[in-house]
Amino acid sequence: MEFKLTKEQALIQKMVREFSEKKIEPIAELIDQTNQVPEEIFKGMAELDIFGLPFKEAYGGANAGYDSYVLAMEQIGRASAGPAMTVSAHSLALGAIDKFGDEEQKRKWMPSACKGKSIAAFAFTEPGTGSDPVQITTTAVKDGDHYVLNGTKRFISNAAYPGPIVVFAKDNESGRPTGFIIDKLCEGYSVSKPWDKIGLHGGSLLDVYLNEVKVPKENVLGKVGQGYPILQFGISFGKIGVSSVSLGGILAAYEESVKYAKEKKHRGEPIAKFQAIQLRIADIAAKYEASRWLTYRLGCLGNEPGNPMLFAKEAALTKTFVCDTAVDVARIAVDIHGSYGLMNDYKVSRLYRDAIMGPQIEGVSDMQKIITAGVILS
Ligand SMILES: Cc1cc2nc3c(=O)[nH]c(=O)nc-3n(C[C@H](O)[C@H](O)[C@H](O)COP(=O)(O)OP(=O)(O)OC[C@H]3O[C@@H](n4cnc5c(N)ncnc54)[C@H](O)[C@@H]3O)c2cc1C
Structure with missing residues (x-):
């Protein structure tokens, strides 16, 4: 048992603390009031490899592990929860692609997101449920070599930033939820205005509308029905x-x-x-x-x-x-x-x-x- 940070962990913690104190803390109130994170903050976090911290170098990540990710996120969260939530939701989506995606999917979607050039999202919640996968109503109908998705996703973080979104829909083959990777802002994808939430300002939260969104079968994450x-x-x-x-x-x-x-x-x-x-x-x-x-x-x-x-x-x-x-x-x-x-x-x-x-x-x-x-x- 070792309750001590390694040199690398301590360095990442220090770097992110300094960045957060210098760049984020002074504008934390502004982020809270405007519900927006300025572009420079995203750029600064990208320079520190925050968007790809736990992921492998082969996919554009920093290969620093989830242990260092936790240390970095604590420091960003200490300064302002909004930018930290943005990274958290992004890393959740990338983590799903990393763990369940095939080689081609990882090479296609991860590098630019790990470098912070695009921001990922993860869409499960719907107006009817945020806890029970059995109740999701978004549908995916197989049509030749692609699926057609229709439905509404509620309270989705990062939904309006360009980048990949992992969407869960009930497919008509298995009748169970299947994960799909979609390019946000593609045809048939639209979003609501941001929700006016009481906290975590700066972390953007919108509904997503999927209207006849055509998704190639290569974009199924993992297996159909899984x-x-x-x-x-x-x-x-x-x-x-x-x-x-x-x-x-x-x-x-x-x-x-x-x-x-x-x-x-x-x-x-x-x-x-x-x-x-x-x-x-x-x-x-x-x-x-x-x-x-x-x-x-x-x-x-x-x-x-x-x-x-x-x-x-x-x-x-x-x-x-x-x-x-x-x-x-x-x-x-x-x-x-x-x-x-x-x-x-x-x-x-x-x-x-x-x-x-x-x-x-x-x-x-x-x-x-x-x-x-x-x-x-x-
Ligand atoms: C800031 C923010 C960011 C978010 N980001 C995302 C995102 O990026 N992607 C996404 O998909 N979602 C996101 N969400 C949605 C969030 O994850 C869901 O709202 C949450 O999981 C709860 O779902 P719900 O609101 O539908 O509550 P419900 O599932 O309707 O639950 C309501 C109440 O019923 C209880 N309950 C429900 N089911 C059971 C059960 N089986 N047994 C006992 N009690 C039960 C719950 O404990 C709760 O008290 C976000 C929400 C917020 C506020």
Whole structure:
């Protein structure tokens, strides 16, 4: 057991922390207010290989593994959740292509996305369900050497950026969900205006409309009718990203609380002298450490996931713990700030709005617990 970063991991963590502090943090409020991430931030992240961090060099990646990905994402998430969510959703989609795509698909779709020249997306959720693959209604009808897709996908991150999107549809051959790789913005593909969500601003979220979209059969991801394992295993890798983004939020709330406790004065002395504040700081510190080691461990497991079911369990329990803890920590941070914590002028109010999104995305917390218990009790 080794609880120490390697030289390479420490270097990546430091580089991304410096970039995030210099380039992202100063405009975090702007990202929150405008719900947009400026192009320079994407360029800067691309220069640091963030878009391809865990993927193989042969496909344009940096080959740094999911362990380094977690370290980088924590630092971006600490500065602003929007750019971090963009990378997380992108890496979820690329991870599915990496794990289930054939050689030709990987060579076609991954290099430009790994270099940040295009941004990938992953579309499972529909107006009727975000948790149950049996209920998806998007259809794929085989027509000669291609499929024709029709349907609506709801709450899709990165849906309007050029690049590949992995879409799940029920095909008419197997009657089960199948994964397809589609070039976004192709004929028949359109998007809604962005959803006006309460947090994670800068992470773009739109509905996708598929109207008679013709997809060559070569774009089937994995096998026809095998969308469910792709979803389950693919989303497990996505949970590495979401956990890391929430971890970054926990770190930011922790740091902000310590700073405020030392700055805010009562009768000439900082509120840090109150035991009630000290107890809250200790609580946040413990929650950060527990979340950190769980997330770092999940990153390491992502490099060698082994049995998909066991990995799915570890990803589910980590995602639930860290995202739920992020909500607790953000709430405690607001408490430490008193009424100031409820004002939009104070950073913790943004951290709270961001934190409460985590438990609902990439599988709600209850579903994660059901996955975890299902594997333990099988
Ligand atoms: C910021 C953001 C980004 C997102 N990005 C993407 C994306 O890129 N791609 C994508 O496909 N989706 C994305 N989503 C959608 C998200 O993953 C889903 O909304 C989420 O999985 C929950 O689905 P739902 O909202 O339909 O809830 P539902 O599935 O309708 O669940 C509603 C409630 O019912 C409970 N429930 C549901 N089924 C069961 C069950 N079997 N047993 C017990 N309880 C149950 C749930 O716990 C929950 O409390 C995003 C959402 C957000 C907010």
